[in-house]
Amino acid sequence: MSALNELTLAEARDGLKARSFSARELTQAHVDAIAEARALNAYLVETPERALAMADASDARLAAGEGGPLEGLPLGIKDLFCTEGVATTAASRILEGFTPHYESRVSENLWRDGAVMLGKLNLDEFAMGSSNETSAYGDVISPWRRNGSDAAIVPGGSSGGSAAAVAARLCLGATATDTGGSIRQPAAFTGTVGIKPTYGRCSRWGIVAFASSLDQAGPIARTVRDSAILLGSMAGHDPRDTTSVDIAVPDFEAAVSRGVKGLTIGIPREYRVEGMPAEIQALWDRGAEWLKAAGATIREISLPHTKLALPAYYIVAPAEASSNLARYDGVRYGLRVPGKDIVSMYENTRAAGFGREVKRRIMIGTYVLSAGYYDAYYVRAQKIRTLIKRDFETAYAEGVDAILTPATPSAAFGIGEKASADPVEMYLNDVFTVTVNMAGLPGIAMPAGLDAQGLPLGLQLIGRPFDEETLFAAGQVIEEAAGVLARPKVWWA
Amino acid sequence: MSVDAQTVRRIAHLARIAVSEEEVAPLQGELNAILAFVEQLGAVDVTGVEPMTSVTPMRMKRREDAITEGDRAADIVANAPETEDGYFLVPKVVE
Numbered sequence: 001m002s003a004l005n006e007l008t009l010a011e012a013r014d015g016l017k018a019r020s021f022s023a024r025e026l027t028q029a030h031v032d033a034i035a036e037a038r039a040l041n042a043y044l045v046e047t048p049e050r051a052l053a054m055a056d057a058s059d060a061r062l063a064a065g066e067g068g069p070l071e072g073l074p075l076g077i078k079d080l081f082c083t084e085g086v087a088t089t090a091a092s093r094i095l096e097g098f099t100p101h102y103e104s105r106v107s108e109n110l111w112r113d114g115a116v117m118l119g120k121l122n123l124d125e126f127a128m129g130s131s132n133e134t135s136a137y138g139d140v141i142s143p144w145r146r147n148g149s150d151a152a153i154v155p156g157g158s159s160g161g162s163a164a165a166v167a168a169r170l171c172l173g174a175t176a177t178d179t180g181g182s183i184r185q186p187a188a189f190t191g192t193v194g195i196k197p198t199y200g201r202c203s204r205w206g207i208v209a210f211a212s213s214l215d216q217a218g219p220i221a222r223t224v225r226d227s228a229i230l231l232g233s234m235a236g237h238d239p240r241d242t243t244s245v246d247i248a249v250p251d252f253e254a255a256v257s258r259g260v261k262g263l264t265i266g267i268p269r270e271y272r273v274e275g276m277p278a279e280i281q282a283l284w285d286r287g288a289e290w291l292k293a294a295g296a297t298i299r300e301i302s303l304p305h306t307k308l309a310l311p312a313y314y315i316v317a318p319a320e321a322s323s324n325l326a327r328y329d330g331v332r333y334g335l336r337v338p339g340k341d342i343v344s345m346y347e348n349t350r351a352a353g354f355g356r357e358v359k360r361r362i363m364i365g366t367y368v369l370s371a372g373y374y375d376a377y378y379v380r381a382q383k384i385r386t387l388i389k390r391d392f393e394t395a396y397a398e399g400v401d402a403i404l405t406p407a408t409p410s411a412a413f414g415i416g417e418k419a420s421a422d423p424v425e426m427y428l429n430d431v432f433t434v435t436v437n438m439a440g441l442p443g444i445a446m447p448a449g450l451d452a453q454g455l456p457l458g459l460q461l462i463g464r465p466f467d468e469e470t471l472f473a474a475g476q477v478i479e480e481a482a483g484v485l486a487r488p489k490v491w492w493a
Numbered sequence: 494m495s496v497d498a499q500t501v502r503r504i505a506h507l508a509r510i511a512v513s514e515e516e517v518a519p520l521q522g523e524l525n526a527i528l529a530f531v532e533q534l535g536a537v538d539v540t541g542v543e544p545m546t547s548v549t550p551m552r553m554k555r556r557e558d559a560i561t562e563g564d565r566a567a568d569i570v571a572n573a574p575e576t577e578d579g580y581f582l583v584p585k586v587v588e
Binding site for chain 1: 494496500501504505506507508509510511512520523524526527528530531532533534535537539542543544545546547548549551553554556565568569571572573574575581583584585586
């Protein structure tokens with residue numbers, strides 16, 4: 001038998017049920033793998049004692065014939081989720097020393113179902129970034145490298161620690177969050193599966209807020225099935241989040257093997273962007289052929305306002321961030337830097353505590369919400385958001401069941417390669433994913449191939465509101481058609 | 494639209510972020526790059542389009558006006574940099 005951390009989450013679950021190994025053994029394998037992989041900087045906090053204690057409790061429940069759907073399965077938690085008694089930083093200096101006295105609803109749901117916590121995963125500061133290079137606690141290094149090169153590659157962001165840890169077998173699955181692509185883009189960059197569910201599917205309670213009308217939690221895992229199992233536990237109504245939707249959580253795992261026979265898959269022509277690498281176009285075409293071969297009808301569609309999504313996002317998201325991050329004032333938690341009066345204390349604290357990208361976004365948000373600019377920027381962006389959503393509604397009303405697009409405009413790039421003075425260059429990474437957040441829809445990214453340099457490439461499927469099941473079904477078809485892809489060679493241990 | 498150095502200082506103050514003189518020019522460049530990127534939105538005809546207020550069609554939920562949680566003062570101040578007797582301490586505000 002291969003090492004226990006090599007198993008998929010579904011295989012590990014079945015192995016535990018069959019008592020082929022214990023939760024303690026499974027957890028220990030992960031704890032050891034994490035200790036050997038510190039070069040990746042994926043974990044900000046490791047909680048091995050807690051993990052082993054939780055595993056022992058799981059073993060006791062399994063021995064008694066009890067146990068929840070995730071009993072004994074070790075997971076990583078993005079450090080944007082508050083975890084009771086375990087430091088939570090959002091990868092920011094301003095939250096240094098913050099230890100929540102409460103648990104986020106999503107992570108609470110995972111523990112309710114028996115999962116084991118391995119630790120907290122690195123991310124871009126306050127989830128603002130597309131390469132995990134904005135963390136105050138250092139870059140996450142992807143386990144992937146280009147063929148014949150030892151140059152460090154980014155894992156994507158903001159859920160870069162989650163994606164790197166899953167790809168490097170440092171957990172069976174991880175929680176993540178997605179405001180403009182932060183689950184799907186790192187999943188694509190690391191050859192993993194990530195789903196951002198419909199807005200309202202998961203509770204945002206206890207997740208450090210970035211842009212409240214866009215933020216959603218979701219899992220990153222190694223297979224479509226594993227992501228379906230995890231989302232089934234993470235999702236659900238929560239009276240403490242008024243935007244969480246009070247509808248039943250379907251059996252996502254059952255949807256995985258449903259197939260795509262009879263479904264209509266839309267191919268939006270506006271995603272054929274200028275300068276798209278031929279490899280990405282070929283991958284996209286291949287994905288459509290796979291779905292067609294499995295019985296789906298492929299139809300070209302138009303989403304005319306696509307190119308406006310990213311600029312509108314860079315008004316809406318910073319505006320909401322400037323409001324949400326006003327709470328970091330040196331009074332209630334985290335860092336305080338003294339000043340000559342209370343205002344200079346605020347200013348000094350926020351100057352020292354926030355990194356460059358976060359400051360930039362707070363300032364853009366402050367500007368577009370300030371007197372005289374609110375209508376020209378913010379209200380206009382929200383109107384354009386209505387138009388973006390309408391594009392999708394039209395496509396779905398005309399019989400499209402899901403939409404296939406590339407997940408990212410390129411494969412992962414090297415650390416520091418996009419450190420130019422123009423922040424927009426980095427923002428363009430999210431050009432295919434951000435529309436989904438603007439319209440509140442579900443989107444899944446799954447690996448579909450490798451580029452000429454040996455780095456993973458992903459495809460994205462976008463669904464109707466609250467129809468994650470079709471995404472799991474179609475995602476499974478793509479996963480199977482793509483076959484077993486290469487995996488990162490272990491260079492870090 | 495683009496911002497000048499004075500506007501950068503004003504925004505920083507509104508955002509309560511101390512900005513040194515050396516930081517103003519780079520910030521001005523970065524903010525203007527973002528503003529130039531979003532400029533294209535100005536060309537879109539949005540006549541008669543409602544601004545989005547909720548991404549999913551839902552009515553704001555209401556709950557009974559009753560105390561459901563509380564009496565957690567010690568938890569609430571536990572992470573504060575300075576506290577006294579269950580209160581947050583701030584620098585003197587009123588002379």
